[in-house]
Amino acid sequence: MLLRELAGAEFQDQIDKLGAEVGAIDISGLSADSRKIEKGMLFVALAGTKADGAAYVADAVARGAAAVVASHAVEVSAPVIVVGNPRRFLALAAANFFGRQPETMVAVTGTAGKTSVASFTRQIWAGAGYAAAQIGTTGVISPTRNDYGSLTTPDPVGLHRLLAELADEGVTHAAMEASSHGLDQSRLDGVKLAAAAFTNLGRDHMDYHPTVEAYMAAKMRLFDTLLPKGAPAVIFADDPWSAEAVRVATEAGHKVLTVGRNGAFLTLKRVEHFRHKQVAEVHFGDEIFEVHIPLAGDFQVANALVAAGLTIATGVPAAAAMKALETLQGASGRLELVGQSKAGALAYVDYAHKPDALENVLTSVRPFTTGRVIVVFGCGGDRDKGKRPIMGEIACRLADIVIVTDDNPRSEVPAVIRSEIMAAAPKGIEIGDRAQAIRAAVAMLSSGDTLIVAGKGHEEGQTVGSVTLPFSDHTELRKALEEFEH
Ligand SMILES: CC(=O)N[C@H]1[C@@H](OP(=O)(O)OP(=O)(O)OC[C@H]2O[C@@H](n3ccc(=O)[nH]c3=O)[C@H](O)[C@@H]2O)O[C@H](CO)[C@@H](O)[C@@H]1O[C@H](C)C(=O)N[C@@H](C)C(=O)N[C@H](CCC(=O)O)C(=O)O
Numbered sequence: 001m002l003l004r005e006l007a008g009a010e011f012q013d014q015i016d017k018l019g020a021e022v023g024a025i026d027i028s029g030l031s032a033d034s035r036k037i038e039k040g041m042l043f044v045a046l047a048g049t050k051a052d053g054a055a056y057v058a059d060a061v062a063r064g065a066a067a068v069v070a071s072h073a074v075e076v077s078a079p080v081i082v083v084g085n086p087r088r089f090l091a092l093a094a095a096n097f098f099g100r101q102p103e104t105m106v107a108v109t110g111t112a113g114k115t116s117v118a119s120f121t122r123q124i125w126a127g128a129g130y131a132a133a134q135i136g137t138t139g140v141i142s143p144t145r146n147d148y149g150s151l152t153t154p155d156p157v158g159l160h161r162l163l164a165e166l167a168d169e170g171v172t173h174a175a176m177e178a179s180s181h182g183l184d185q186s187r188l189d190g191v192k193l194a195a196a197a198f199t200n201l202g203r204d205h206m207d208y209h210p211t212v213e214a215y216m217a218a219k220m221r222l223f224d225t226l227l228p229k230g231a232p233a234v235i236f237a238d239d240p241w242s243a244e245a246v247r248v249a250t251e252a253g254h255k256v257l258t259v260g261r262n263g264a265f266l267t268l269k270r271v272e273h274f275r276h277k278q279v280a281e282v283h284f285g286d287e288i289f290e291v292h293i294p295l296a297g298d299f300q301v302a303n304a305l306v307a308a309g310l311t312i313a314t315g316v317p318a319a320a321a322m323k324a325l326e327t328l329q330g331a332s333g334r335l336e337l338v339g340q341s342k343a344g345a346l347a348y349v350d351y352a353h354k355p356d357a358l359e360n361v362l363t364s365v366r367p368f369t370t371g372r373v374i375v376v377f378g379c380g381g382d383r384d385k386g387k388r389p390i391m392g393e394i395a396c397r398l399a400d401i402v403i404v405t406d407d408n409p410r411s412e413v414p415a416v417i418r419s420e421i422m423a424a425a426p427k428g429i430e431i432g433d434r435a436q437a438i439r440a441a442v443a444m445l446s447s448g449d450t451l452i453v454a455g456k457g458h459e460e461g462q463t464v465g466s467v468t469l470p471f472s473d474h475t476e477l478r479k480a481l482e483e484f485e486h
């Protein structure tokens with residue numbers, strides 16, 4: 001593809017400045033990683049958190065880069081296109097290069113619920129007869145794929161390669177997660193969105209964003225920059241940050257559709273909780289639906305409404321969307337019932353690894369727990385340290401028994417992470433080895449109890465130092481449940 005076409009309208013001036021022959025360079029591919037550059041490719045130099053891509057321009061040119069994009073001039077033999085925001089250039093150029101995506105794409109942002117909403121949206125579309133996919137923390141799921149992925153929002157080159165493949169495979173509808181990192185780093189700036197959604201905002205990633213307001217502002221890029229004007233913006237109405245999301249989406253000229261108890265588009269009137277399901281009364285205009293949602297947890301009703309909002313906004317009849325909610329499957333590791341003890345105590349795996357999520361999950365299981373709530377959790381290393389005591393406090397306030405263990409210590413000393421949680425968890429029992437912690441919790445279970453193993457959800461490894469050892473909460477929990485006779 002010619003460099004001029006690759007750059008697209010937004011960056012035409014910067015290309016034209018260098019003369020017609022630069023615009024006419026034939027580009028065979030693009031990458032922000034010099035190590036992936038082959039002859040004829042375009043190298044985009046990004047200033048990152050660990051390295052500055054500008055330092056690798058010479059390396060990229062030596063490997064055959066036909067041109068370079070950077071935020072400032074660099075002396076090399078290949079032409080250098082200087083742009084204000086190379087990350088945005090990379091995203092738009094990747095979209096132009098791969099050129100295709102599923103026709104109807106939506107993105108969801110928020111601190112918690114993105115994976116669940118993306119999964120539910122895919123399931124409702126599939127129920128309505130569309131070939132649908134989801135892209136996010138648990139990887140890519142489509143009619144023909146179930147591929148594990150490492151980032152919640154993939155990097156632009158990987159993302160647009162994937163979108164083109166999905167389109168070629170006949171996928172017409174796709175729901176993707178927009179993480180705050182992804183939004184901040186313009187990873188999805190090239191995706192053409194039919195609708196977007198916001199779930200909630202809580203404390204997370206304070207190691208990356210300087211303030212909560214900056215974190216919210218990163219999330220709001222989805223509405224103020226990415227969603228085309230006039231498109232539907234589905235906003236969960238019952239969060240403390242809902243009003244701000246509505247303000248941003250309204251100012252950007254979108255069709256604001258609120259869902260939840262305070263929602264105007266889908267209004268939640270009543271919820272009845274049962275052990276493994278909930279019955280919700282939902283109003284849509286003059287229509288009233290009584291929906292049996294086969295999942296535990298108040299938050300899953302919220303996620304189901306956001307997903308229903310996204311699908312209705314993009315053309316699924318409300319009755320079909322509500323019907324699809326009755327057969328929803330939870331996303332892997334999201335308040336997932338893994339088994340029961342011999343006496344009938346329930347044992348769940350949940351991905352709560354941040355304060356609000358932990359608070360929600362512990363509160364959600366209380367109504368159907370006649371015995372004690374037992375929680376096993378830890379906090380990841382090399383991540384927001386401030387959340388550790390907060391999660392310790394929440395666990396002690398909302399659970400009867402608290403076991404503090406390890407969760408991906410990465411480069412940190414595990415005992416130090418645990419001690420930072422324990423400092424705010426006076427009744428916490430410290431068991432570093434996660435498998436032992438799960439066994440100890442299962443050993444305590446008696447009739448009526450609920451066990452939550454929190455923090456790792458679908459994860460299949462424990463990262464200690466730079467090594468990821470195979471580890472699954474599901475497997476360890478199942479093993480322990482089989483082992484004990486009570
Ligand atoms: C902090 C962060 O988000 N980092 C992401 C970012 O890396 P970066 O731009 O900071 O890269 P860097 O390592 O500083 O390097 C700068 C540039 O030099 C280039 N380079 C480097 C070395 C070399 O030899 N040649 C070369 O060209 C790199 O390719 C890069 O373009 O861009 C990379 C490519 O897209 C990502 O892989 C990387 O994710 C890292 C691995 C990561 O852990 N990210 C997490 C925090 C993340 O993004 N999480 C969110 C969700 C979290 C949540 O909501 O819970 C996600 O969307 O997954």
Ligand SMILES: Nc1ncnc2c1ncn2[C@@H]1O[C@H](COP(=O)(O)OP(=O)(O)OP(=O)(O)O)[C@@H](O)[C@H]1O
Nearest residue numbers: 111112113114115116137299334351352357360361
């Ligand atoms: N709407 C919600 N409100 C509060 N907590 C929620 C909500 N949805 C999910 N949770 C909690 O957050 C955990 C993660 O849910 P999910 O994976 O759907 O969110 P996510 O936004 O994709 O998270 P991540 O950014 O870590 O990928 C769940 O296991 C549950 O504990």
Ligand SMILES: N[C@H](CCC[C@H](N)C(=O)O)C(=O)O
Nearest residue numbers: 353379380383407408455456
């Ligand atoms: N996407 C999140 C996942 C955290 C999961 C938790 N198990 C941990 O390791 O902290 C992150 O990378 O911050």
Ligand SMILES: [Mg+2]
Nearest residue numbers: 114115137152
């Ligand atoms: Mg997710």
